[in-house]
Structure formats: C-alpha cells, structure tokens
Amino acid sequence: MRHWFVSVLVLAGLLGACGPKDSGGENAVVIKAAEGGVVEAGGAKLTIPPGVLSRDSRVSLELKAKPSEPQDNPLRAAGPQVGLDLGGASLNAPATLELPTDPTSPEGSVVVLETVANPEPDGPRLWVHAATPVGAGSAGVSGQTVPAKVAYAVRRVGLYTAYVVPRPKPQEGGVRSLQVPFYYQAGLPWCTPTSLSMVINYHRPQPALASNPKSPGGFASNYGLASLIKQSPSSGAGAGSILKAAGVPEGAYSYLRWDAELVPSDNTSGGSNAFTAYVAIATTGFFGLFPAKPVWTASDRLWHAFVLTGVTKDGVYVADSNARPDTDWNGTHPSMTWKAFRDANCTLKDPSDPTKGCADSGDPNKPDLETIVFLNEPKPEAERRGSIELSHGETVYFGGVGFPFPASLIFRNPSNQVISRWKWDGAYPNGYYFNDEATTLPTFPYGRNLVQDNEFRYLIYRSSRMEASFNVVNVTDVALDFEVEARLYVAGAMKAQRFANVSVEAYDLEPLDLDFGNLAGAVGTVGGPTPARLELNLRQGGALQDVKHIAFKLAPDPADLPKVRILVPSAPTTLLKGEPFTFRGEGFDAHTLPDGRARLAWFEGATPLGNGGQYTLTPSAAGSRTLTLVATGEYGLQAAASVSVNVIDPTRTPGEIVIVEPKNGAEYWSPDINQPMVDVPLVGYATYSNGAAVPGERLVWTAQAQGGTEVEVGRGSSLNVRLVGGRNYKLPYTIRLTVLSDSGQPIGSKTVTITAGYTYVG
Known part of the structure; x- marks a missing residue:
C-alpha cells in the first residue's frame, strides 16, 4: 500500500526534533513583539511585522529534508520542509514566510502544504495553501517554471513545504x-x-x-x-x-x-x-x-x-x-x-x-x-458497475413542507396494514430503527402496537408481511442486466430467499420490490425476541457489486385477547314476536389498525347471524333466545360476550297500553367513564278499543329528565335510545308511551320511571 505524505505526517508531531537537515540548518532569533523582526535559515525567511507577535519570544526556523512521495501522489514536493516555532507565542495577524524551491521540480501549480501542529478535532492535518511566487521564474504558479521561492502568509506554528501539482497537458x-x-x-x-x-x-x-x-x-x-x-x-x-x-x-x-x-x-x-x-x-x-x-x-x-x-x-x-x-x-x-x-x-x-x-x-x-x-x-472494473440505493421511511421538512421518503423495508400485519417502517438514526446501534406505525395514527386508542426494544426500538411480530423496496443503480455508460438475491435469516438460519433480474439503462436506476409475504410460514415458532436479518446481494455478470444488510428482531405474535361487549341490550330484555330489534355491540383489539376495532360477528349457538357492530333480529316465535358477539383480533385471538332475550307473543286486550321495556324502576349506567350517553331499550305495544293492534308509527315514546322538558325520542314497538345520564349520580327519567289515533291525536299513554347515570373522572 502506498502512503502519500508519510514523511509529513510523521514530522507533524516532531517539530524541531530529529531528522536530516538542509544545509541551512536551524536559526532562532529573539523578536520583540512591538518591533517585529526577521528570521532566516537556509533560504527560508520569516518576516514578522511590528505588533503581530503576541509577546516577545524566541522564534525559530528549521529546515528539514525534501520529502519523498510515492509516484502516484498528485502532489510533488518542490523544496525542503520548514518548521516554524514561535516559542510559545502566537500571531495576531499574518506573517510572511518565504520557502525555497528546488529548480528540478516538475512544472505545475506551486502550493504551500502546511502540516498543522494542532488540527481541528478529527480534521485534516494537511492544509494546501495558495502560494505567491518570489523571484525569478514567477510564472511557475500558472504552470510554467517553478519560482525560486514562494511566499505564504502564515498564521500559526507548523511545518511548511513548497509542493507542485504537475500540470496536465490538454490532450x-x-x-x-x-x-x-x-x-x-x-x-x-x-x-x-x-x-x-x-x-x-x-x-x-x-x-x-x-x-x-x-x-x-x-x-x-x-x-x-x-x-x-x-x-x-x-x-x-x-x-x-x-x-x-x-x-x-x-x-x-x-x-x-x-x-x-x-x-x-x-x-x-x-x-x-x-x-x-x-x-x-x-x-x-x-x-x-x-x-x-x-x-x-x-x-x-x-x-x-x-x-x-x-x-x-x-x-x-x-x-x-x-x-x-x-x-x-x-x-x-x-x-x-x-x-x-x-x-x-x-x-x-x-x-x-x-x-x-x-x-x-x-x-x-x-x-x-x-x-x-x-x-x-x-x-476491478467488473465489480464497480452498480449499487443498491436504499431509503429511510421518514418525512423530511424543507421550508415547512413535508416530503415523505419511502422506507426500503416495511412490515404489514395480516390485514395488510403497515405496522412498521425502517428509519435511519445513527443513535441506534445499527444506524437505524423500526417505528411503530400505530403511534402515528390519531385514531388508534392504545398508543403502541409493537413491543419496545433497546436495539431496534420495536420488535416485529412473527406473523408480519415483509416487503423490501430499493433501487438498482447502473453507474456505467452502457445498459446492463443485474441480478438481485435477497435472503432472510432468522436465528442464524436462512428461512427464505427471493431472486430478481433487472435491466438498467446507462447512468440510471430501476426500482425493485421484493415481497416475502407473511413470515409465519417460513419462520415457524419463536419463543421470544429473535434476531433476524435481510441480506441484499447485487451482481452483474456473476460479479458481486454491492451488499446491504438490515437486521431486526422478531417477536411472538401478541397473546392479549381482544375485548368485546354488547351495548344494546345491556341486560336480559323482553322482545315482541314479529317486531324487529337491533342489537349493538363493540370490540377492541390493541393490535388492529387503524382504530383498534376488532372484527365482529354475531352468532346464535353455532349459527352465524351476521358481521359488524349491529344485528337486527325479528323474532318469528316466542321463547328464549341467546345471541353471542365474537370479537376477533388482528392475530386471530377471540373473545365473546352473550345476552339473552325473552320473546313474547302478547295476548292483546282492547284499549290496553303496555311498556315491556324498560321496567319501572330500572337503573341504567354508562359502561364507559366520562361517557354521559346511556343506552335504553324501548319495547311496548298497544291495542285500539276495537281490538286492532296499534301500528308502530302511532306509538310515540317521550323522555323527561327530572326538572327538564319532555321530548320525543322515537316511534315504534321496539327501539333503542340514548339518554344523558347524571354525572356520578342517578338522574331520574319519566318514560312515556303515547298512542295516536288514525288522525294523529293522542288517545292514551302510559309511563314508567327509570334512572340513568355515568362515571365522570376529571
């Protein structure tokens, strides 16, 4: 291996120490700051103007041998190294340092190479400065004869050398x-x-x-x-x-x-x-x-x-x-x-x-x-024809405008919702992490979906779908065909593999997407956080061009069950034969995106009735019925809730008005904290004096809170209403069922008294 500037680097820490000297040797002069002065040694000359030196000090110049550089170094030494020592003082303004040059140096641009005694932290030790020609041959700065001397406005102690960058010929x-x-x-x-x-x-x-x-x-x-x-x-x-x-x-x-x-x-x-x-x-x-x-x-x-x-x-x-x-x-x-x-x-x-x-x-x-x-x-040239271009999944803002960048690796849940994106951040051990997409969703009530991890921020569930997206770049001036091999390793063993071929035009790129599908089948069971790695290998003509690894950890699928409840009716209820009644429920799952709502299905025994949060039942016969609402979480776990209803086929009495639900004195309480609306089922019927059943549109339900105004809340034989409950107390309500005549005039009513309330936490 060739080492450019080896001699310069070694001498950077040895100013004034051992080493071959030029015939001029070393010279030191005590210079008074107020007066300035000149120090000369073997053709090198330092001129310090009055007031430039920070204090009176012993200033020295030391000439060392002309450096010898490898032949492929674009910079060629053009004179001896000159060490400048200010004896602990500093310069308040530039001083002029003249450096001798070797007349046998190649033609080219003459510069001054400074080896900085105290470089910036982790910055370059070598500083290339423009040089001013001094004496005969001054045209050398523009590429002709090298001048006899070059001058530079120095500002600090260090090692200075005239160098030449050989001038290329136009052809x-x-x-x-x-x-x-x-x-x-x-x-x-x-x-x-x-x-x-x-x-x-x-x-x-x-x-x-x-x-x-x-x-x-x-x-x-x-x-x-x-x-x-x-x-x-x-x-x-x-x-x-x-x-x-x-x-x-x-x-x-x-x-x-x-x-x-x-x-x-x-x-x-x-x-x-x-x-x-x-x-x-x-x-x-x-x-x-x-x-x-x-x-x-x-x-x-x-x-x-x-x-x-x-x-x-x-x-x-x-x-x-x-x-x-x-x-x-x-x-x-x-x-x-x-x-x-x-x-x-x-x-x-x-x-x-x-x-x-x-x-x-x-x-x-x-x-x-x-x-x-x-x-x-x-x-070799054959191994430098292409590369894999990756991207993070962050939104970067410029001038207040957000620009989303696609993630080269994303994971989806079984329902195909994105649950995690690969993001770059050098603060993490591997230079990246995986986010929890649920934390970006304002509709998700649980805050987090994934399990936290110190190395990658979040773990990825085993039953996740993995997609890799990246670009294949052709850095040559001809169109080429590339081969991509992607491997998935879990716990050190290869579990899945994908191949793709892509043609890329000269100095261009082509996007590539590799879908590994749901990982559960390939990965099998994992007992806890398990290391995994995606390897991307790019080849052209069989020669390896680029390799990228992205590590992550897999976790077992969630074990927490979804939650489910039936809201209407919230307790055993009596229904009327032939009158439709709508059951309503809800289910929650901490891993279902975007809103944490579990999939719902209604059953009677093993018989499926319907899907969703509501199901309307029109009983065809009297008797007891039990309906079950099943909530299914994102990863297949289930929970169930049931409610029983009693269906009656009433014997009608002319002129009778009957309120079946709610029962007189019934108490209703909201199932949710800080939710004032309370569900109340209303079931009733009436018979005209001639024995005819009163149709539902002539059965009017009203509700009147204690101290409030009576308001109509619905019409029909069977319905559900939502009443405002008392904050941390039982608010009394009068529920009235009024019968209307053919002309729409009230001809009778019946009432019951109930209470409604909710828990408030401030």
Missing part, C-alpha cells in the same frame, strides 16, 4: 466518470457518511471495515458509518471522526484541506489551477500510469460533501448523494464546469471582479474545501 484530460457506487442521503443531512460509503466501496475493503458486522464484507453504508459516531438524522458529521471511529488508520488515506482560492474559473488559464490538476491526476491515475481514484470532497460554503469522479474538457464529474440518477442524471453522469464549481464553492474577494479570486485567509471559519483520496487499490 491528457479525462473523458468519462469513474464507476463509483451511488447512494442516496434521502433528504437527511447525511452527505458525509453517504459520500464516504461511495468512495470506500469503490476500493477493495478496508481491513477495519471488513471485520465489522456493520459493513458486511467491507461494504460500507451511510447508516452503518453514521452509527459509529451516533449521528442523528438531523445533524451533519465530519469525515475524520467517522474514519477514526471505523478504525481506518490515517495512513490509509490522504486528507487535505484546500484554500478555496485554489479553485480556478477554468482549467486552462487564470490564477492557480492546483485543485483542478490534483483532481485530474487522481481521477486518471496520472493518466493511466496508476490506478484512478475518486476524490471525496467537502465544501465549507455549501456545507455539503460529494465525490469528484473525473474531469471533463472544461469541468468535473460530480457524484452528489442528493442528485438522483433517474431525475438528475438523465442517462449521462452529472458534471459541471470549473467556473460553476468555483462559483458554488467560494466567496469572491470582489463580487464585481471575479478575476481577483476567492476570499480566503487560511482561517478555518472561511470557506474552504476538504478532500480525501484512499490509498488502497480500487476494486
């Missing part, structure tokens, strides 16, 4: 993008782990990742990387912290910070083209001499990370985890001109004069760029 420019796997950040501020997973999976597996189950076979995922630093779905992250947490050593990659002013308006003229040349050399491998590498890039100004995958005649190919292949690529890999790239990533010193370049002072708070190039070998 050597790249012509197409590298085949870098594409992944989607799906609206979350997860550009860093998503783009890092792109470049990591371009290369052969990193040993630290290959041994981590969060990156199976060394294949990284954004959620797996986010979990290493517990990145929330609403926060960003730094690349250094992720790689450190992953155990990837610093020697496995080159991590640089670039002054934004190094990005030119084009790649042929005008200002420094160091960054352009660096990207061109890295993404072409010195134009075929070495393996080509993508350049991971982060922009301070955009607060965004992306991957540079090649150069065009006047710009660069960009793989952006926010730009979709099917909507933004349009069959060609996205690219942008260098001018557009600079406009997006730098703040102009003078907005009215772009030729003055970008505002930059080397201040970490100013807009800059960071890059990472991994040093391990790329995978």
Whole structure:
C-alpha cells in the first residue's frame, strides 16, 4: 500500500526534533513583539511585522529534508520542509514566510502544504495553501517554471513545504466518470457518511471495515458509518471522526484541506489551477500510469460533501448523494464546469471582479474545501458497475413542507396494514430503527402496537408481511442486466430467499420490490425476541457489486385477547314476536389498525347471524333466545360476550297500553367513564278499543329528565335510545308511551320511571 505524505505526517508531531537537515540548518532569533523582526535559515525567511507577535519570544526556523512521495501522489514536493516555532507565542495577524524551491521540480501549480501542529478535532492535518511566487521564474504558479521561492502568509506554528501539482497537458484530460457506487442521503443531512460509503466501496475493503458486522464484507453504508459516531438524522458529521471511529488508520488515506482560492474559473488559464490538476491526476491515475481514484470532497460554503469522479474538457464529474440518477442524471453522469464549481464553492474577494479570486485567509471559519483520496487499490472494473440505493421511511421538512421518503423495508400485519417502517438514526446501534406505525395514527386508542426494544426500538411480530423496496443503480455508460438475491435469516438460519433480474439503462436506476409475504410460514415458532436479518446481494455478470444488510428482531405474535361487549341490550330484555330489534355491540383489539376495532360477528349457538357492530333480529316465535358477539383480533385471538332475550307473543286486550321495556324502576349506567350517553331499550305495544293492534308509527315514546322538558325520542314497538345520564349520580327519567289515533291525536299513554347515570373522572 502506498502512503502519500508519510514523511509529513510523521514530522507533524516532531517539530524541531530529529531528522536530516538542509544545509541551512536551524536559526532562532529573539523578536520583540512591538518591533517585529526577521528570521532566516537556509533560504527560508520569516518576516514578522511590528505588533503581530503576541509577546516577545524566541522564534525559530528549521529546515528539514525534501520529502519523498510515492509516484502516484498528485502532489510533488518542490523544496525542503520548514518548521516554524514561535516559542510559545502566537500571531495576531499574518506573517510572511518565504520557502525555497528546488529548480528540478516538475512544472505545475506551486502550493504551500502546511502540516498543522494542532488540527481541528478529527480534521485534516494537511492544509494546501495558495502560494505567491518570489523571484525569478514567477510564472511557475500558472504552470510554467517553478519560482525560486514562494511566499505564504502564515498564521500559526507548523511545518511548511513548497509542493507542485504537475500540470496536465490538454490532450491528457479525462473523458468519462469513474464507476463509483451511488447512494442516496434521502433528504437527511447525511452527505458525509453517504459520500464516504461511495468512495470506500469503490476500493477493495478496508481491513477495519471488513471485520465489522456493520459493513458486511467491507461494504460500507451511510447508516452503518453514521452509527459509529451516533449521528442523528438531523445533524451533519465530519469525515475524520467517522474514519477514526471505523478504525481506518490515517495512513490509509490522504486528507487535505484546500484554500478555496485554489479553485480556478477554468482549467486552462487564470490564477492557480492546483485543485483542478490534483483532481485530474487522481481521477486518471496520472493518466493511466496508476490506478484512478475518486476524490471525496467537502465544501465549507455549501456545507455539503460529494465525490469528484473525473474531469471533463472544461469541468468535473460530480457524484452528489442528493442528485438522483433517474431525475438528475438523465442517462449521462452529472458534471459541471470549473467556473460553476468555483462559483458554488467560494466567496469572491470582489463580487464585481471575479478575476481577483476567492476570499480566503487560511482561517478555518472561511470557506474552504476538504478532500480525501484512499490509498488502497480500487476494486476491478467488473465489480464497480452498480449499487443498491436504499431509503429511510421518514418525512423530511424543507421550508415547512413535508416530503415523505419511502422506507426500503416495511412490515404489514395480516390485514395488510403497515405496522412498521425502517428509519435511519445513527443513535441506534445499527444506524437505524423500526417505528411503530400505530403511534402515528390519531385514531388508534392504545398508543403502541409493537413491543419496545433497546436495539431496534420495536420488535416485529412473527406473523408480519415483509416487503423490501430499493433501487438498482447502473453507474456505467452502457445498459446492463443485474441480478438481485435477497435472503432472510432468522436465528442464524436462512428461512427464505427471493431472486430478481433487472435491466438498467446507462447512468440510471430501476426500482425493485421484493415481497416475502407473511413470515409465519417460513419462520415457524419463536419463543421470544429473535434476531433476524435481510441480506441484499447485487451482481452483474456473476460479479458481486454491492451488499446491504438490515437486521431486526422478531417477536411472538401478541397473546392479549381482544375485548368485546354488547351495548344494546345491556341486560336480559323482553322482545315482541314479529317486531324487529337491533342489537349493538363493540370490540377492541390493541393490535388492529387503524382504530383498534376488532372484527365482529354475531352468532346464535353455532349459527352465524351476521358481521359488524349491529344485528337486527325479528323474532318469528316466542321463547328464549341467546345471541353471542365474537370479537376477533388482528392475530386471530377471540373473545365473546352473550345476552339473552325473552320473546313474547302478547295476548292483546282492547284499549290496553303496555311498556315491556324498560321496567319501572330500572337503573341504567354508562359502561364507559366520562361517557354521559346511556343506552335504553324501548319495547311496548298497544291495542285500539276495537281490538286492532296499534301500528308502530302511532306509538310515540317521550323522555323527561327530572326538572327538564319532555321530548320525543322515537316511534315504534321496539327501539333503542340514548339518554344523558347524571354525572356520578342517578338522574331520574319519566318514560312515556303515547298512542295516536288514525288522525294523529293522542288517545292514551302510559309511563314508567327509570334512572340513568355515568362515571365522570376529571
């Protein structure tokens, strides 16, 4: 493995320590802060203006040997390393450091490479600065002869070296993008782990990742990387912290910070083209001499990370985890001109004069760029043709508008209602969790449906239907056929398998849905929380392209029974032969979505009568009848309630008015707390003086609460009404049955007295 900047990294912590010295050696001068001063050593020169040094101090310069870099490093050392030590003081403003250069250095863009003595936490140690030519050959900054010296406005102690980025010849420019796997950040501020997973999976597996189950076979995922630093779905992250947490050593990659002013308006003229040349050399491998590498890039100004995958005649190919292949690529890999790239990533010193370049002072708070190039070998081309693009199931809000993103894994109950969606969150051990969809339903009265779990937030019931939905991305410039294999493992054993073939056009994607059906048949019985895992494997021409694992836990199906009750009649009741009466009941199940209502069915003995919350019975004969209401829960458990009624065939007496129900003195109480409405059955009949039965439409029922007004509540021989009960007391009611004549005039009535009440809890 080649290690770019090995010598620089080693010396970063050894300023002023051992190592070969240039012929100029070391020089130290005591400088008074108020007066300023100059320190020179072997061609290097530091000029500190008056008032810039924080206090009087001994300031030293030390020359070290010119670094030797591997041949495939796009940056070539152009002079000795120069260590700057301020003796414990600091600089209140920039001082000028002149660095000597080697006249034998290759032509190109000259920059100053700073090894920061105290880098930002998990930030790059190496900082690439724009250099100002000093002396003969100053045209070297634009790619001609290297100047005799270069100057840089230093701000802190550190190790400084003149470097050259060799200038590519025009005919050597790249012509197409590298085949870098594409992944989607799906609206979350997860550009860093998503783009890092792109470049990591371009290369052969990193040993630290290959041994981590969060990156199976060394294949990284954004959620797996986010979990290493517990990145929330609403926060960003730094690349250094992720790689450190992953155990990837610093020697496995080159991590640089670039002054934004190094990005030119084009790649042929005008200002420094160091960054352009660096990207061109890295993404072409010195134009075929070495393996080509993508350049991971982060922009301070955009607060965004992306991957540079090649150069065009006047710009660069960009793989952006926010730009979709099917909507933004349009069959060609996205690219942008260098001018557009600079406009997006730098703040102009003078907005009215772009030729003055970008505002930059080397201040970490100013807009800059960071890059990472991994040093391990790329995978063979045949293993970098496609990728699996997943998405979380969250709704992300932009400007107050919600944008729902589909979940790549969802679970449904036996009734096909969604019960859980896969969601990304690095705070969970695997970088994701599964929600309880019931908690999002305002109509669900039980709060939760699923069983809670520390690792995944919720467990998935065994009798759930599993659906995987994802996109297959083609990152090549030709149409290809891909093969997908999906495996379900439960307790370490493979329980189910699905296969699919999909054709994808060049630089495009195709959606794929895999339905595993109800898992109960494949899984069998589970005695408690049981680990499970969905494995997705993507192949092209038999070569493995990508691997994604999504773990979860299965739980036994719920064992709690549904609840059921018959509301009307709530107690044994007398009915009339030939007169319809409507029975009403309800059932609840803590696992039936969306409203917790169980499936209901009415029976008389083993004979089914009807389904639903109501059933109307018209008795054809006198006698005792028992009706049963059965509630069935989502997972098949049942509960039942019964009520008996006595059917009579009354012997009619002319002029008689009879109230069968309610009985005089009956007491009714609401079955629900804080529910004031009380069900009361009304059953009665009457006979005209000539012996004819009074039809139902001439039987008028009224109710009058104590101290209230008498109101009509219904007409007929058999009905049910709802009366307002007394709050925590029995409110007396007078129930009256009035008989009307043929002309609609009342000709007689009868009354009974009852009470109605309910329990109130404030």
